[in-house]
Amino acid sequence: MPIKEAVRPGGRSARVQEAVHQAVRELQAVTPRDELTVPRIAERAGVTPSTIYRRWGNLSELVADVSVERMRPDDDPVDTGALAGDLQVWGEQYLEEMTSVPGQRALNDVMASADGGRRERCYRYSESLMGTLRERALARGEGAPSVVQLIDGIIAPMTYRLLYDPEAATVDNLRRWIAGTLTNEK
Amino acid sequence: MPIKEAVRPGGRSARVQEAVHQAVRELQAVTPRDELTVPRIAERAGVTPSTIYRRWGNLSELVADVSVERMRPDDDPVDTGALAGDLQVWGEQYLEEMTSVPGQRALNDVMASADGGRRERCYRYSESLMGTLRERALARGEGAPSVVQLIDGIIAPMTYRLLYDPEAATVDNLRRWIAGTLTNEK
DNA sequence: GAGGCAAACGCAAAATATTTGCTTTATGAA
DNA sequence: TTCATAAAGCAAATATTTTGCGTTTGCCTC
Known part of the structure; x- marks a missing residue:
């Protein structure tokens, strides 16, 4: 549900966010759009899929979050x-x-x-x-x-x-x- | 793969397309966006989900197809x-x-x-x-x-x-x- | 700097959704 | 009618998303 920016900017939460963003960017560079999936991103970022789902909701919101930067x-x-x-x-x-x-x-x-x-x-x-x-x-x-x-x-x-x-x-x-x-x- | 308009305008194909569009419109009217799913649309339209996937690819393309009208x-x-x-x-x-x-x-x-x-x-x-x-x-x-x-x-x-x-x-x-x-x- | 509170994460099972191979149906042309 | 083929159905195989619960970790107060 919470799609907004990290409410808790310190430490782990921020690290996870950065790792996930990074993973998206890297995969986007080498992957056709329809092979860019949440589980794959999660794996690359060293994170559980459920973390991504809970934080961003779905793939669209995640990639939008990365792209807006x-x-x-x-x-x-x-x-x-x-x-x-x-x-x-x-x-x-x-x-x-x-x-x-x-x-x-x-x-x-x-x-x-x-x-x-x-x-x-x-x-x-x-x-x-x-x-x-x-x-x-x-x-x-x-x-x-x-x-x-x-x-x-x-x-x-x-x-x-x-x-x-x-x-x-x-x-x-x-x-x-x-x-x-x-x-x-x- | 074939996202384009019906290649075969006659009969069944057209009927299916209309039924699916109709189902999307009806469900959109009474359903929060995140409960609008392909299987639900398929059921309402009296069609198999695989038909929708093969014809439109995914939910986004389908609703876009309906909305552009x-x-x-x-x-x-x-x-x-x-x-x-x-x-x-x-x-x-x-x-x-x-x-x-x-x-x-x-x-x-x-x-x-x-x-x-x-x-x-x-x-x-x-x-x-x-x-x-x-x-x-x-x-x-x-x-x-x-x-x-x-x-x-x-x-x-x-x-x-x-x-x-x-x-x-x-x-x-x-x-x-x-x-x-x-x-x-x- | 010690506790305590709550947010965020991990894990794994359960629920859903998507893909795929094969069969069946029905359209348009010969 | 018959034939060839595009599109649909069906169901098994995959892949994904969701969820409940236990654990970790910031952050705040004392």
């Missing part, structure tokens, strides 16, 4: 000196990651999770990133659209394409979305 | 006499349907499917709908954005909110997306 922006976005450039550079890297085979799988895994909180977390990442870039632009004296406008104008179409029509998740389209959003800035 | 636009969109109105009326109805509990579940089920074709199909629905409304507007002598612009400006942010932040999938925001998209029309 991939989505966390790793470090501070590069500063190109202009908002348009910052968005383009970040977006290109993000697109490259998410159109890759493992990236698409991670995206799928997160979407497959029944726990909506997982997706909301991705949303928060984007929101916070857009906030950062916007603040940076304002500090430079540039004008900048609101965070909501950035999300509607750039994140949303990009994500929509990644999910529904990956062929169209291209760098060129990204440029278009950025340009369209920045020219209407208020 | 919910998404098909049922009839011709109402004609309000102006593009903005057409979009607003259609969008409000769509939002209402997709923010409901069964609607959100259907959305989830489709997203959980490993078969990307299912999502692409939803995309085609939207594309075709936007095409219809656009043609209608042009025929009236109105200006209208391209289909791509309509998708990027309206469908994408709406879908993004439905998936990542349903609280923000509101009629007011819809109005904003429509207005923003139509004023930049070229």
